[in-house]
Amino acid sequence: MELQLALDLVDIPQAKELVKEVEPYIDIVEIGTPVVINEGLRAVKEIKEAFPHLKVLADLKIMDAGGYEVMKASEAGADIITVLGVSDDSTIQGAVAEARKQNKKIMVDMINVKNIEERAKQVDTFGVDYICVHSGYDHQAAGKNSFEELSAIKRVVKNAKTAIAGGIKLETLPEVIQANPDLVIVGGGITGHADKPFAAAEMQKLVRQGS
Numbered sequence: 613m614e615l616q617l618a619l620d621l622v623d624i625p626q627a628k629e630l631v632k633e634v635e636p637y638i639d640i641v642e643i644g645t646p647v648v649i650n651e652g653l654r655a656v657k658e659i660k661e662a663f664p665h666l667k668v669l670a671d672l673k674i675m676d677a678g679g680y681e682v683m684k685a686s687e688a689g690a691d692i693i694t695v696l697g698v699s700d701d702s703t704i705q706g707a708v709a710e711a712r713k714q715n716k717k718i719m720v721d722m723i724n725v726k727n728i729e730e731r732a733k734q735v736d737t738f739g740v741d742y743i744c745v746h747s748g749y750d751h752q753a754a755g756k757n758s759f760e761e762l763s764a765i766k767r768v769v770k771n772a773k774t775a776i777a778g779g780i781k782l783e784t785l786p787e788v789i790q791a792n793p794d795l796v797i798v799g800g801g802i803t804g805h806a807d808k809p810f811a812a813a814e815m816q817k818l819v820r821q822g823s
């Protein structure tokens with residue numbers, strides 16, 4: 613089981629500072645969608661250059677032009693790129709084909725997918741690397757989480773790794789770990805904690821124990 617730090621509400625210098633603080637405790641650093649909107653793929657490039665030993669995920673949430681956008685994120689140095697589960701099959705398949713050429717990985721974000729089990733089963737046949745259940749900021753504001761969705765996809769996904777994101781905190785991590793995802797994604801649970809290295813170190817411990 614791995615731990616991914618999601619960076620969403622920061623600029624590039626702040627992102628570098630944050631990663632420096634928790635670097636020993638994380639496996640993947642995510643350049644979140646708001647950061648890409650504000651800073652462009654330059655954020656991916658600068659973080660990969662500054663921390664070459666960490667895997668960098670570009671949270672592009674691709675909805676169209678899968679192949680082209682994966683190519684651009686790959687050129688910037690991303691190791692993993694996100695595509696939306698609600699997008700057309702051809703978009704996801706195009707993203708996977710380009711990722712194979714570039715030796716990169718694709719994560720499908722299942723945010724807003726209604727028929728979660730059925731879609732996870734389909735997407736799993738496209739050769740994607742991760743399938744991620746996700747309660748986004750707007751869902752979190754309405755009090756939702758994705759714990760049940762994780763159990764649902766675990767029942768049907770045979771090839772891809774499973775991941776979970778959205779509002780996970782140190783206190784809720786044990787419940788998440790019980791469902792045994794391959795990857796846990798945490799943003800505010802680390803970046804909003806008064807002691808970020810402590811939160812990340814404790815989370816790493818739990819994630820390692822869960823492996």
Ligand SMILES: O=C([C@H](O)CO)[C@H](O)[C@H](O)COP(=O)(O)O
Nearest residue numbers: 618645748778779780798799800
């Ligand atoms: O993907 C995300 C969200 O849609 C904003 O772009 C976050 O990275 C993801 O939800 C993890 O962040 P937290 O919910 O703060 O843990």
